[in-house]
Every structure is written in C-alpha cells, then in structure tokens.
Amino acid sequence: MEMDRMDENDWKYHEEGNKSLVVCHVQHCRVLRLLKYPAEDSENPPQTAEQAFRQIQNIVDFTSNVMSRLLGDKFVHSGEVVRLPLEFVRQLSIKIQHQRPAWRCDKVMDIYSGCALCLPNLTTPTQYQPTATPPICIEIKPKWGFLPSSKHVSRDIKTRVCRYCMHQHYKVANGKWKRRSLYCPLDLFSGNRQRMHFAIRHLIEEPQNNFKVFKGGQCIYSSKEGSEGSPDMNALLHHLRPYFLRGNNRVNGHMTAKAVLNDFIQVLVNALLSPAGGDGGPLTHRAPEGRSFCEASLFSNERVRHGSQGLPSSSVLSRILQTQMLDALDIEGLYPLYCRVEQHLQDFPKDRTRLQIDGPYDQNFLENVQKSSMEDDGSVEYAAAKVHQYRIAMTAKDCSIMAALVPSVKEEDDDEGLSSQKHLRDFRPQAFSSSVSILDLDPKPLDSIPRQLRLDQKIVACYLRTGGALPMGSLPLLPNFIAAAEREDRTLLFQPA
Ligand SMILES: O=P(O)(O)O[C@@H]1[C@@H](OP(=O)(O)O)[C@H](OP(=O)(O)O)[C@H](O)[C@H](OP(=O)(O)O)[C@H]1OP(=O)(O)O
Ligand SMILES: Nc1ncnc2c1ncn2[C@@H]1O[C@H](COP(=O)(O)OP(=O)(O)OP(=O)(O)O)[C@@H](O)[C@H]1O
Structure with a gap:
C-alpha cells in the first residue's frame, strides 16, 4: 500500500467498537483500524499525533510481545502502525459517517493524528482457493x-x-x-x-x-x-x-x-x-x-x-x-494492590517508566510480569506485577x-x-x-481498574436486588x-x- 497515494474511494466502512473504527479496502484483504475519541473532544484532540502513534505502537507491541505469546502466534495478527495523509483521513471520515450506527456516534473517528493500525482483513481470508461460495x-x-x-x-x-x-x-x-x-x-x-x-x-x-x-x-x-x-x-x-x-x-x-x-x-x-x-x-x-x-x-x-x-x-x-x-485475585483482591501502585506513583512519579505502567511492552515485559513472586512481600514491584497480570487478563476477557x-x-x-x-x-x-x-488485543489502561471495581459492585448489587x-x-x-x-x-x- 502506498501511503502517499491513498484514495478514500478505495476504502469502505467495515465495523466499529467502543474504541476504534475499522475500514476495509475494496480490493485488497486489508483493514485500517483508526482510534476514536469522545465527540466532545472532536475540536481538540485529546492527544498529539505522536502520542496517538505511540498508543498504536503500544497496541502492536502488546499484541506481539505479550498476547501472542500467551495465546499462540497462529491465532494472533499484530499488524503495523501506518501514517496516513491527513486529507485522506478527513475525506474518509466524511464518506463513512452516514454508515456508522447511531449508538456508536458518541465518539468520533480520529482525523488529527494521521495514524492507524493496518491489519489483514480477517473476514476475507486469502489463504484459500476461491470457491463458488465465499467464506x-x-x-x-x-x-x-x-x-x-x-x-x-x-x-x-x-x-x-x-x-x-x-x-x-x-x-x-x-x-x-x-x-x-x-x-x-x-x-x-x-x-x-x-x-x-x-x-x-x-x-x-x-x-x-x-x-x-x-x-x-x-x-x-x-x-x-x-x-x-x-x-x-x-x-x-x-x-x-x-x-x-x-x-x-x-x-x-x-x-x-x-x-x-x-x-x-x-x-x-x-x-x-x-x-x-x-x-x-x-x-x-x-x-x-x-x-x-x-x-x-x-x-x-x-x-x-x-x-x-x-x-x-x-x-x-x-x-x-x-x-x-491470570486474574487470580478477582478485582476485589486486586484493587488494594492497584491502590498501592497508585500511591507509589504519586510519591515517585518517575517510577512509572521503571514499572512499565504504560509500556513499553517489549520482549522483557511478560517475563518480568511472570517472574513476580507468589507471596506478597509488601513491595510496589509485587503490586505492579499483579496489576499487569490483571490487565492482561482483562484484555483476554474482552477479545x-x-x-x-x-x-x-x-x-x-x-x-x-x-x-x-x-x-x-x-x-x-x-x-x-x-x-x-x-x-482486539489492546492493553487496558491502568485507570480502567477503579471503573472495573465500581462496575463489579453495580452488577452484583443489581443482580441481588432483582x-x-x-x-x-x-x-x-x-x-x-x-x-x-x-x-x-x-x-x-x-x-x-
Ligand atoms: O467492562 P465490560 O465487561 O462491560 O466490557 C466493556 C465492553 O462492554 P461489554 O460488556 O462487552 O458490552 C465494551 O464493549 P461495547 O462498547 O459495549 O461494545 C468495550 O469492549 C470495553 O472495552 P474498552 O473500554 O473499549 O477497551 C469493555 O470494557 P473493559 O474490558 O475495558 O472493562
Ligand atoms: N482485522 C480485522 N479484520 C476484519 N474485521 C475486523 C478486524 N479488526 C476488527 N474488525 C471488526 O471491527 C470491529 C471493531 O474492532 P475492535 O473490536 O478491534 O474495536 P474496539 O473498539 O477495540 O472494540 P471494543 O468495543 O471491544 O473496545 C470488530 O468487532 C470486528 O467486527
């Protein structure tokens, strides 16, 4: 794909989720997965182009260095980050807007960063001979x-x-x-x-x-x-x-x-x-x-x-x-460890990098997480490893x-x-x-953990009430x-x- 010759007419709306919108190529078995932002952020993108690029690169790294190793490389496609011409992305966003389901339109497609994740189109597998009946x-x-x-x-x-x-x-x-x-x-x-x-x-x-x-x-x-x-x-x-x-x-x-x-x-x-x-x-x-x-x-x-x-x-x-x-503690057992990490990060903000809270999800990340001790020694390292394990489990619960x-x-x-x-x-x-x-093997952010606890409590309360x-x-x-x-x-x- 030549990124400088991108034409919105070669792409069409495919599907979308809560965090990303997917368009597919009309001829080649490729999709572009673009980030989405809350509609109220549409005038002011919540992150710079470089941050968006980093976010997508993190998805690629997490998919290939963490999830693929746990789930098996035969099942997983990590894709690659691509930079797209901004005019192409703007025209594409206008072209597909009317096809988007209304209930997903509380978020808008990212038209500012010019970055996307390019993946094989898994709904049109290519490794088979063409048959009279499509897959x-x-x-x-x-x-x-x-x-x-x-x-x-x-x-x-x-x-x-x-x-x-x-x-x-x-x-x-x-x-x-x-x-x-x-x-x-x-x-x-x-x-x-x-x-x-x-x-x-x-x-x-x-x-x-x-x-x-x-x-x-x-x-x-x-x-x-x-x-x-x-x-x-x-x-x-x-x-x-x-x-x-x-x-x-x-x-x-x-x-x-x-x-x-x-x-x-x-x-x-x-x-x-x-x-x-x-x-x-x-x-x-x-x-x-x-x-x-x-x-x-x-x-x-x-x-x-x-x-x-x-x-x-x-x-x-x-x-x-x-x-x-890998979620062995349940959110109720994990939450105090999350609080320990949060407290530590407030006291020592620079440790965010050392503890790899937002990545990088390099080759060592999974090893570090897996070799954490079984017993809680009260350290922030133990807590961070458990939080990482929980976040990996969350991704597997939502894929x-x-x-x-x-x-x-x-x-x-x-x-x-x-x-x-x-x-x-x-x-x-x-x-x-x-x-x-x-x-959908994206890493879940650290701040999704308190939301998980609240949701867990609401779900249980609702079930017990009814x-x-x-x-x-x-x-x-x-x-x-x-x-x-x-x-x-x-x-x-x-x-x-
Ligand atoms: O929390 P859950 O179990 O409701 O899962 C959310 C999903 O809701 P579901 O129950 O499957 O309808 C939710 O799916 P929908 O938007 O409801 O289609 C998302 O997948 C969300 O992930 P993210 O925050 O976009 O990364 C999912 O959130 P997390 O996996 O980040 O918790
Ligand atoms: N590689 C792919 N090939 C074909 N279709 C895809 C591909 N990736 C995603 N899709 C389609 O796009 C939809 C949205 O993608 P995805 O689940 O990755 O979005 P999301 O916003 O992360 O979802 P969620 O709501 O779970 O957060 C998928 O449900 C699937 O139908």
Whole structure:
C-alpha cells in the first residue's frame, strides 16, 4: 500500500467498537483500524499525533510481545502502525459517517493524528482457493469463561453465577439491551459439545455485541444496540442454507431450518475446538478452580450425556481461558494492590517508566510480569506485577474470536452443466476448512481498574436486588423463531409446483 497515494474511494466502512473504527479496502484483504475519541473532544484532540502513534505502537507491541505469546502466534495478527495523509483521513471520515450506527456516534473517528493500525482483513481470508461460495466468518466475543475462586471475593453469588449472566440483568435494567441473552460463556468454554452448541444457539438468538456473521467480508447478521426487534434469522438461514446442503437432513430435497442451524453450529464448534497447529504458546491447560457451571445457565447439568470433555489445550478457547485466569485475585483482591501502585506513583512519579505502567511492552515485559513472586512481600514491584497480570487478563476477557469457515473445493465444481453430477454433488456432505484468529488485543489502561471495581459492585448489587428476575418481555425468542422457521419450511415444502 502506498501511503502517499491513498484514495478514500478505495476504502469502505467495515465495523466499529467502543474504541476504534475499522475500514476495509475494496480490493485488497486489508483493514485500517483508526482510534476514536469522545465527540466532545472532536475540536481538540485529546492527544498529539505522536502520542496517538505511540498508543498504536503500544497496541502492536502488546499484541506481539505479550498476547501472542500467551495465546499462540497462529491465532494472533499484530499488524503495523501506518501514517496516513491527513486529507485522506478527513475525506474518509466524511464518506463513512452516514454508515456508522447511531449508538456508536458518541465518539468520533480520529482525523488529527494521521495514524492507524493496518491489519489483514480477517473476514476475507486469502489463504484459500476461491470457491463458488465465499467464506463464512463468525465473530464471537466470548467474555469471561470462569467463576472466580479467589478468597477475596466478598459475595458468594459471584462464585455461583458468572459475570456475563449477572451483567445481562444490569444491561437490561439500564436499557443497553432490550432483551437478555441466554448465552452463558461457561457453556461455551466447557469443551462439552452439547453445552457449546447450546451456548452458540443462544448467541445466534440474541447476538448483542457478542456475535456477528460475515459472508464474503460483509456483515450479514448482528444486533443493533437498543433496537426493539431481533435480527433477521430467516435472512441468516437463507445465507447459510447453500453451505449446508447435504443428504442426511433433507425432507423431500429440502433442508429444515433446524438442520441448517445444527450443521452450522457443529462446524463452528469444530473450528473452536481445533488445535492451533503451530506454536500454541507456553501455557498448559489448567482447569478453573471454581465451579464449572453457572447457576444462571439454562443448560441443565444432567443433560451432559457423555461427561465434560474439557477443552483441548491448544484450542483457541483454551488459550483465551488460560489467559483470562491470570486474574487470580478477582478485582476485589486486586484493587488494594492497584491502590498501592497508585500511591507509589504519586510519591515517585518517575517510577512509572521503571514499572512499565504504560509500556513499553517489549520482549522483557511478560517475563518480568511472570517472574513476580507468589507471596506478597509488601513491595510496589509485587503490586505492579499483579496489576499487569490483571490487565492482561482483562484484555483476554474482552477479545473476540474470528472463525473463518471455507467450504472445501470439490472436483465436480469444474463440471458446470453436467446436471446429473451436480445433483450428486448436492447430496454429498459439505466439508469445511477453518481458520481461527483473535482480535482486539489492546492493553487496558491502568485507570480502567477503579471503573472495573465500581462496575463489579453495580452488577452484583443489581443482580441481588432483582434476585435474578427480569422485566416481562426481556427474554429472547428462539423457540418461537425455530417454530416459525419450521412452519416456513413446511410452507415451502408444500408449495404447488
Ligand atoms: O467492562 P465490560 O465487561 O462491560 O466490557 C466493556 C465492553 O462492554 P461489554 O460488556 O462487552 O458490552 C465494551 O464493549 P461495547 O462498547 O459495549 O461494545 C468495550 O469492549 C470495553 O472495552 P474498552 O473500554 O473499549 O477497551 C469493555 O470494557 P473493559 O474490558 O475495558 O472493562
Ligand atoms: N482485522 C480485522 N479484520 C476484519 N474485521 C475486523 C478486524 N479488526 C476488527 N474488525 C471488526 O471491527 C470491529 C471493531 O474492532 P475492535 O473490536 O478491534 O474495536 P474496539 O473498539 O477495540 O472494540 P471494543 O468495543 O471491544 O473496545 C470488530 O468487532 C470486528 O467486527
């Protein structure tokens, strides 16, 4: 990419999160991830161009020297910082503005620094031969996969109901989402296929910001925050059906909605359980010490027919879970150590650099963090190491997985026009290759820790206040959806020829 010849017409709006906005190239498999600032800062950028460059370089360093080593380099793309012409960035911002979701417009795209992070476009994987059907990519933000077992946890409920399930009640009570998701991360991270299937069904049903589907690089399925309606699952099924044409589940040549959904979830579960293939990183799988079931999950313990298999140690979910578990103290045990660091920095501001509070996230950073002693000797070094471990765990609790499912090319694909062969081909089971990546591995700032404590307290208080009950109408509609889709199936089957 020649940075001095950048043309905004070569780029289009892709997606955005809370802190960054992503545009993708119309031809090449590249994205630019640009920083966002609060809208009130739009006239006065909160940092200089050099600070913005440093922030993005920190993301690259943290991703490659810390997260990639913990999660496995096969899953992680660090990208590179690029400097862009300011006029290009301004024109791009104007061009994409109308495509941005209203609920993300409390922040504006950074048009001042001219810096961005350039990454491969993970929704259009290139390492596969082109097939008639483009790859389907599924993005999952799995969130916290374990219950804390730290002795510092003051409320018993936190050891029985997972943070995501409790947070759902808080989010519905505060109007962030209209309906509660029945997805439970502990089911997804269980490694048990039935529980994982159950978890993904609930992600599909109520995706919120935890689930998106892309086809040929376009987002075809996601939630809109605050929206009344559910996303269009019939449209999703319409997109998925051609990928899952197979003999077994057909009724008179037509595949039921339930069968399409089941096959889709099964292929996704396979991708999530597949091994890294390369250097999976230095972790060995350690099972969570707390309970492995969340009391709020609707998956009944008794339904696990074949016992809990656990996660394969080099699978993407295992890697993420192990990294999340670096939070061994829970925010309640961590907060006093954070205060020790803060106090020390007030007394000795120059130690901010020595303790690597804002980086640099160089090769030594992870080693220093890992070799910290187990026992608290009262030092600021011990406290800083624990705070760093917690921040690494926070990143793993907020990252996303992108699983690209690519239909395997079959020999008969070249035999266009041979209708009998085509007929045969349609009835063979569809095979997929998959490639899995992890995105959004930014370091979390030190000052996010007090916010985490406050949020933890609010979530628990809200859950205890409501006793886990929710307002009428805030439960999702999957059984209705399946029933409706099956009714539609029957209608299709009995259409007159
Ligand atoms: O604190 P949480 O668990 O609500 O997570 C925040 C996410 O909310 P979620 O619950 O996933 O809807 C939040 O996601 P949304 O903006 O809600 O899509 C961000 O990911 C936020 O990270 P950052 O501050 O932008 O780096 C996340 O904040 P931190 O990971 O920094 O805590
Ligand atoms: N390399 C990539 N390829 C394709 N799509 C991407 C890529 N990186 C990000 N995206 C898309 O852009 C969205 C926003 O990116 P990202 O999650 O990194 O933003 P964020 O602002 O850090 O998110 P958060 O709200 O979690 O803080 C992602 O959810 C994903 O859909």
